[in-house]
Amino acid sequence: MILALTGAATAYGCGIARDVPMAELTSFRIGGPADLMITLPDVEAAAAVNGICEAENWSRLWLGRGSNLLVSDTGFRGVVLRLSNGSMPKRLDETRLSCFAGVTLPSLSRFAQLQGLTGLEFACGIPGSVGGAVLMNAGAYGGCMADVLESVTILRGDRAVDVPAAELELGYRHSKLMQTGEPVVAATFRLRAGDPAAIDARMTELLTARREKQPLEYPSAGSFFKRPEGYFAGALIEQCGLKGYAVGDAEVSAKHAGFIVNKGSATCTDVQKLAQHVRRTVKHETGVLLQPEVRLIGEDWYPPED
Numbered sequence: 064m065i066l067a068l069t070g071a072a073t074a075y076g077c078g079i080a081r082d083v084p085m086a087e088l089t090s091f092r093i094g095g096p097a098d099l100m101i102t103l104p105d106v107e108a109a110a111a112v113n114g115i116c117e118a119e120n121w122s123r124l125w126l127g128r129g130s131n132l133l134v135s136d137t138g139f140r141g142v143v144l145r146l147s148n149g150s151m152p153k154r155l156d157e158t159r160l161s162c163f164a165g166v167t168l169p170s171l172s173r174f175a176q177l178q179g180l181t182g183l184e185f186a187c188g189i190p191g192s193v194g195g196a197v198l199m200n201a202g203a204y205g206g207c208m209a210d211v212l213e214s215v216t217i218l219r220g221d222r223a224v225d226v227p228a229a230e231l232e233l234g235y236r237h238s239k240l241m242q243t244g245e246p247v248v249a250a251t252f253r254l255r256a257g258d259p260a261a262i263d264a265r266m267t268e269l270l271t272a273r274r275e276k277q278p279l280e281y282p283s284a285g286s287f288f289k290r291p292e293g294y295f296a297g298a299l300i301e302q303c304g305l306k307g308y309a310v311g312d313a314e315v316s317a318k319h320a321g322f323i324v325n326k327g328s329a330t331c332t333d334v335q336k337l338a339q340h341v342r343r344t345v346k347h348e349t350g351v352l353l354q355p356e357v358r359l360i361g362e363d364w365y366p367p368e369d
């Protein structure tokens with residue numbers, strides 16, 4: 064079975080690796096080994112490999128930059144399909160850009176700035192790929208993917224299918240793709256003409272704000288919890304006196320309580336125990352039940368009664 068998959072992957076110019084530590088592929092620097100990883104250079108390769116995975120019933124994890132993941136210490140049993148970040152976006156016309164979904168948000172937003180197109184400034188400091196960002200409807204500083212996304216190309220088996228953004232049910236850190244599991248392999252954005260210098264100035268302002276407020280010096284997956292309606296997760300956690308609270312090397316950041324950081328050799332179990340303590344304390348003290356924004360891979364950690 065594995066031979067058909069790796070044979071096709073090789074024929075399409077993909078990278079293949081076995082027993083890859085997920086800690087090396089995630090911004091949290093946490094996670095045990097994945098059985099197999101295939102790095103996909105383009106839509107054609109992604110479609111061919113996905114078709115075989117589907118036909119052979121492989122358990123799949125679609126991976127972008129691993130910046131919103133907490134992977135189990137035992138890793139992932141199956142194949143990690145990672146979109147390469149090696150290609151450039153393309154300008155389609157006056158206001159539209161398209162790209163392979165492995166392109167990172169910082170490079171996409173810089174490309175747009177250099178082209179004199181405004182709308183993607185919000186994304187310049189989000190360290191994810193376009194595919195992961197569409198799935199999560201990533202956003203910051205008042206903007207989100209839904210504001211600028213025109214359409215995506217997704218995979219159904221070995222077929223690439225174009226879908227308008229309006230059909231993705233994009234909401235706060237949500238898309239329909241979370242239910243369907245269909246991977247995004249390309250995206251088209253509709254932006255507006257703007258002044259490159261003004262766009263650059265706004266990007267610098269946003270990157271500076273991030274450096275000042277976020278613990279970027281430590282590995283993390285960004286905000287660990289979603290923003291509960293009417294509150295900020297970080298403010299609630301701080302209000303409960305949990306800033307700096309740690310389990311092993313996993314710590315509620317002393318700089319921004321919405322982040323859980325890895326101070327060195329935190330395990331997934333450490334983060335899980337810490338997150339559960341935070342959830343229970345915040346629920347007990349404020350009545351608000353925090354929901355994780357970070358995607359948990361490998362196990363179901365949160366007990367149903369929570």
Ligand SMILES: Cc1cc2nc3c(=O)[nH]c(=O)nc-3n(C[C@H](O)[C@H](O)[C@H](O)COP(=O)(O)OP(=O)(O)OC[C@H]3O[C@@H](n4cnc5c(N)ncnc54)[C@H](O)[C@@H]3O)c2cc1C
Pocket residue numbers: 090124125126127128129130131132146164188189190191192193194195196197198199200201202203240245246247248277279283284285286358
């Ligand atoms: C320091 C820091 C700051 C951050 N700031 C923000 C922020 O301001 N706003 C924000 O929204 N997020 C933020 N994040 C979180 C994260 O960067 C975003 O959620 C990002 O969109 C995830 O993209 P990714 O490529 O890293 O996805 P991954 O972490 O690789 O994957 C996340 C989810 O998307 C799925 N996925 C990945 N690629 C695809 C694909 N091609 N098709 C379908 N599904 C796919 C994965 O299976 C997984 O379920 C931050 C993270 C860090 C570490």
